[in-house]
Structures are given as structure tokens and as C-alpha cells.
Amino acid sequence: MTTVTGLDAATTQNFWAGMRCRPQLIEKFTSDPNSYVGKTAKEIREMSTDDRAIFWGVGKTLSVYPNDASGFSHGLATPKWNNNYSNNGTPHDNENVDIDFFLFRVAEAYLNAAEAALHTGDAGKAKTYMDAIRTRAHAATRSSYTLDDVLDERAREMYFEGIRRPDLIRYNYFGGVDVAYGWEGKGGNTGYTGAPFEKYLNVYPIPSSEVMANTNLTQIDGYTEME
Secondary structure, X not given: OOOOOHHHOOOOOXXXXXXXXXXHXXXXXXXOHHHHOOOOHHHHHHHOOOOOOOOEOOOOEOOOOOOOOOOOOEOEEOOOOOOOOOOOOOOOOOOOOOOOXXXXXXXXXXXXXXXXXXXXXXXXXXXXXXXXXXXXXXXXXXXXXXXXXXXXXXXXHHOOOOOHHHHHHHOOOOOOOOOOOXXXXXXXXXXXXXXXXXXXXXXXXOOHHHHHHOOOOOOOOOOOOOO
């Protein structure tokens, strides 16, 4: 195992190789996403204006679909999850990542509060919460923020934490044939903005086994049961 320092340090023998980022995520941090290609995590952090830009571009392509999505070199990786302890402690396991995974953290509370404040017309309170998040990341603050700004900030703060799908559904940016919000691979389309899909897919179907076992259940509109 190579001994390096900082974000490029390798403290485990077994790596999560599937954490690949769509270009739309990289664009949340830079207007020139191709500039991250070929760079180490340390180099990307040094050239970024946001501490949360934790990506690995060495041996990677910007697109997840240059030909297909099967290669681990397709799409920038992220070492956001690693075994580097903030107190410089020694990892308990040198084979697998054993760092604690949080279920809820202060940043999400601030972003929830900012979104709620904008919905109730309190732009000043929303700015206070958003400024606190961006200042902590050494990112420039803004004179004001919109709901879309909050959505983008949630992407920067909590990517690969399992909340993007419900966030997009809440904003009405996920399913729906008239939804213009796109991303690479959307709807199974490998184009840069993907393709729209029906809104009923925002909700997962009730398992067929449950519907067939309970006559009081009705399958969600849009889904059909196998005969």
C-alpha cells in the first residue's frame, strides 16, 4: 500500500470502486468539470473554492457513459468515505472501511431550515442558514438564495448519502414527462441529460407478493400485476 498524505492517503486494502459521479454533480463545484479529469483528490481540493469537492480524477473520464457504464474508469470517483480519522487515529481495520456512518447531521438540519424559511417567505433566515453551511466549506456566500440554490447546496453537501432521489421528487424534478431537469443516464438514456420518464415511477410499487396475499391492497396507479 502506497504511503501518501492527506486526501490521497490509502488506509485500507479494500476500496469502494463503484462510487462514480455523474458530470452534473461535478458541475455543482466548477464551471470547467473537465479540469478535474486526471487530477488527484488533493489537487482537486487545491484548485477548488469549496472544501466539499472531494473527487478523484486520475485514470477517469468525466462521463459515466463514454461507451457504456460497466467500467470503473467511467466517471470521477469520490474518496468522501475513507478510513482517515480527523484525530489522526489508527483505523481499527486495515482491510475494510470501518468509519462511522451518520444517519443525520447538523448540515442537513441547516439546509432543511433554509428550505422551510424560503417556503414561508423568510429569505433573511434562509440566508443565515445557507451562509453558515457555505462558510464552513470555505465557499463564497451570496446576497440571497432561491429554493433551487438550496437544492444545489444539498447536492454539494450530501452527495452519496442517499437523499438525492427524494430531494428531486420533493422539488418535482424527478419523474414526469414534462420535467426538464435532467442528468446523464436519466430514464436509462445515456445522453448528457438523459430522458424523462413517467411520474408514477417516483413511488416504488407494492411488492407483488404482498398484493397477491392481501386482497385489501391495491397496486399503485401505473404499475400492473403479473397474471
